[in-house]
Every structure is written in structure tokens, then in C-alpha cells.
Amino acid sequence: FSSTEDCSKYRFDTEEPASVTGQGLLCKRKLSAEDDVLLHIVLSGDEQKKVDTGRCRMITDLIDPGDLECSLCIRLFYEPVTTPCGHTFCLKCLERCLDHNPSCPLCKEDLSEYLAQRQYCKTILMEDIISKYLPAELTDRQKVYEEEIAELSNLNKNVPIFVCTMAFPTVPCPLHIFEPCYRLMIRRCMETGTKQFGMCLSDPAKGFADYGCMLEIRNVELFADGCSVVDTIGRRRFRVIQHSQRDGYNTADIEYLEDIKVAGDAETELRMLHDVVYDQALDWVNSLQAEQKQRIESHFGPMPEKDLEPQGSPNGPSWCWWLLAVLPLEGRAQLSFLALTSLKDRLTGIRRVLVLMSRSHST
Known part of the structure; x- marks a missing residue:
């Protein structure tokens, strides 16, 4: 019993006086079904704490x-x-x-x-x-x-890298996760609260490319077998400083990329180029067959509106990335656009691709 109050719940034999042993009171309880007598030491509060502490130390000494x-x-x-x-x-x-x-x-x-x-x-x-x-x-x-x-929460060092496909800022990137190493990676991203990891193309020499895009997890749908469908969207671009691995998946030390802003006449020229290329891109999208356009929009969403301020985001206009995701370009060509920090160079490159697409479409 932990106190004399607990002991009061039971009937004691009053014919024989309880013997006092040390500072404790020896109590006898009569059992209704058996003749055995169970003895308990009832101590005061402070004394009980001393006994509990001693008992705890004794058990601690015994536990390995x-x-x-x-x-x-x-x-x-x-x-x-x-x-x-x-x-x-x-x-x-x-x-x-x-x-x-x-x-x-x-x-x-x-x-x-x-x-x-x-x-x-x-x-x-x-x-x-x-x-x-x-x-x-x-x-x-x-x-x-x-x-x-x-x-694991550090988004500059040992950042988890998913080696799979191209990803772009602001563009959705749904993923089917089934490999054990990537199950672990996604779970850690959720547990740490960062909900982010990098996406890179594979590279035969280094394992994965030197440039990539951070993806933010928006939702995870788990299946009974442990696989999952992860809804992500592109955020910041980065350059890989060091390639490494952790627990079966790739990691990297990275630095983030931002477009270099221009001012004055260069800004005026950039705005004009931005408007022209956007109109060309819109014409190309509208020239697609209805079924093809529907498939693109069901996967990537509709083409974003033209940005009022082309240099408002460190990654540049979102419509550029949407267009690069849907244009029929191979991964290495897309990667070169991702690595650019000059919006003018990116727009110029997109313009050339659109011209080639228009020519091939007309022929």
C-alpha cells in the first residue's frame, strides 16, 4: 500500500495488536476465500518516498x-x-x-x-x-x-535527392513512390516538417545532374502495400556542390539559383521580349489539337497568365516553366534552361524553340 488510507479499505484483526517494526506498522488482512495472511508495511508520506526512492534505485541497478x-x-x-x-x-x-x-x-x-x-x-x-x-x-x-x-531538416547540406525526371518551379510533379529508399526519404521529409526534397535527372558519370529543382510535398496518399502517390510542386532551383548518399538514397550539398535582375534600357528591352515570346507561346498552345491540349492541362494545369512584372520572382515568369515542361524537349535541353540565371537568355531560347515548332507544324 502507498498510504494508511489504502490499508483502511480492508478489515483488520483487532484481537491481536499490530506489532511495530522500526517506524512501520505491520498490518494483517483477513482474506475471505483463503486463510493466508498478507502483511503490508504502511508508512507515512515522507517515509514512503524514501522507500520508493530506494526501491527505484535497486531496480535501476538490476536493469541492464x-x-x-x-x-x-x-x-x-x-x-x-x-x-x-x-x-x-x-x-x-x-x-x-x-x-x-x-x-x-x-x-x-x-x-x-x-x-x-x-x-x-x-x-x-x-x-x-x-x-x-x-x-x-x-x-x-x-x-x-x-x-x-x-x-535531416537542413535544406542546404545533405538535401535528399530524387533521381527521376525534370521538375520546374511552380509546375506540379506527381510521383509514384514504391522503392524502399524513397519511401524512407518521403517519410523523413514529412517527419522533419520541411516537406521538401530535390529532383534531378540521372547522370551516368555522377549519379545525378548538377542542377535540379526543389519539390514541395502537398499531399501523400498511402496504399496498403506501403507505396504512395505524392503530389508535389516545384519551388526553387539549385546547383549541386557535392554529390553524396544517405541510407540508400542520394543527397547533395546545394546552393540556390536566382535570376539576375536588370534595370534601365535592359529592363525595357526585357519587357518587350517577354511580351512577344508570351504571345508566341500562347499561339503555339492554341494550335494544339483539343485532345492533346486536354491531356497537357489535366497533368500540368492551364497555361499561367502573363506576369505583370517579369522580374518579380527569383525564378522568373511561371508561364516559362510551364511551357518548358510541356514542350517536346529532351531532358538535357530542359536542364540547360533550368540552369540559366538570365531571363533574357531563357526567353530567347524559348523563342527559338517555338520558331522551330511552328516550322515543323506548318510542314
Whole structure:
């Protein structure tokens, strides 16, 4: 009992006086179904705290932190979850394993239904034991986790890179995620709160191209088998400073690109070029067959309106990127436009492509 009040709930034998042992009171309780007598030591509040503290220290001395380690990361359980087959792992560790195989990492029991439900409830008892008896180890474990999250949240160093297709600022880019490494990457982007990763074309020599576009996750639709459809949209452009890898997916140290602004006569000339090329682009889009135009707009949306201020965005007019996404250009040609920091050069290049498209269409 934790207090004398708890002891009062039971009937005591008053014929025999209770013996006092030390500062505690020895109480006897009569059991209705058995003749056995259960003895309890009832202490005052301060005395009980001393006993609890001593008992806690004794249990702490008996507990080996190694007994409460995750068998996957070999570290103290953090956010422990228990599978239907009775095995306990760190939540993040279990998720990574289920990315590769929907079975228990220890006993290999099928966890397909468990994966489909995605009800990873924390094992409260395990959390309570660790927090009560291993507070110092838990603090160290939490510090390691927070350091990992801070590192993953950096959008300049070790930025996750999805090597797949071209992406452009302001242009939607839906993705089907099924590879285990990219499942992990998307989950980390969501957990850290950045909801961003880089998209680059593949490169046979370096692994991925030197230029790319950051994508922002707008929605993730998960399927029962762990795959997902991720709705993203292009944000900032970047140049890769260093190529690297982390946990099976590519990463990079990057620097962001912005268009170089011009003023005076150069700005006036740029505005005129901007208006002319926009009109040419609109004519080309309107010349497309209705079915072809509908397919483009269902995937990329309608062509954006002409920007009132061509230099208002660090990436330039959004309609330029929309057009580059729908023009029948190979990836390397699109990549050269993405890397440009001169709006004039980008507009001039688009104009040349439109002229070629018009000529081929007329013939």
C-alpha cells in the first residue's frame, strides 16, 4: 500500500495488536476465500518516498540498458511499438524494415495487415519503464534523435535527392513512390516538417545532374502495400556542390539559383521580349489539337497568365516553366534552361524553340 488510507479499505484483526517494526506498522488482512495472511508495511508520506526512492534505485541497478535496446538499431528503444506477434522495436526502425518486407524482422510473421492499417501505437508500458528507471539513458537517446532530425531538416547540406525526371518551379510533379529508399526519404521529409526534397535527372558519370529543382510535398496518399502517390510542386532551383548518399538514397550539398535582375534600357528591352515570346507561346498552345491540349492541362494545369512584372520572382515568369515542361524537349535541353540565371537568355531560347515548332507544324 502507498498510504494508511489504502490499508483502511480492508478489515483488520483487532484481537491481536499490530506489532511495530522500526517506524512501520505491520498490518494483517483477513482474506475471505483463503486463510493466508498478507502483511503490508504502511508508512507515512515522507517515509514512503524514501522507500520508493530506494526501491527505484535497486531496480535501476538490476536493469541492464542492453535489455531495453531495439534489435534493429542496437540503441535504447525510442517511441517503442509492439507488433501483433509480440516483438518491440523503435517506430522508425520498424517502418524502415516494413519498407523492404512486410514481415516481422525477428520471427518473420506476416505483417501485411498491420502495415495496411498503419496503427503504430506506442507501447506505453515500455516508455514508462524507460523514463522511470533509465532517465539519463533516455535523455541521451532523445538528444541523438533530435540531432538526427536537425541534420535531416537542413535544406542546404545533405538535401535528399530524387533521381527521376525534370521538375520546374511552380509546375506540379506527381510521383509514384514504391522503392524502399524513397519511401524512407518521403517519410523523413514529412517527419522533419520541411516537406521538401530535390529532383534531378540521372547522370551516368555522377549519379545525378548538377542542377535540379526543389519539390514541395502537398499531399501523400498511402496504399496498403506501403507505396504512395505524392503530389508535389516545384519551388526553387539549385546547383549541386557535392554529390553524396544517405541510407540508400542520394543527397547533395546545394546552393540556390536566382535570376539576375536588370534595370534601365535592359529592363525595357526585357519587357518587350517577354511580351512577344508570351504571345508566341500562347499561339503555339492554341494550335494544339483539343485532345492533346486536354491531356497537357489535366497533368500540368492551364497555361499561367502573363506576369505583370517579369522580374518579380527569383525564378522568373511561371508561364516559362510551364511551357518548358510541356514542350517536346529532351531532358538535357530542359536542364540547360533550368540552369540559366538570365531571363533574357531563357526567353530567347524559348523563342527559338517555338520558331522551330511552328516550322515543323506548318510542314
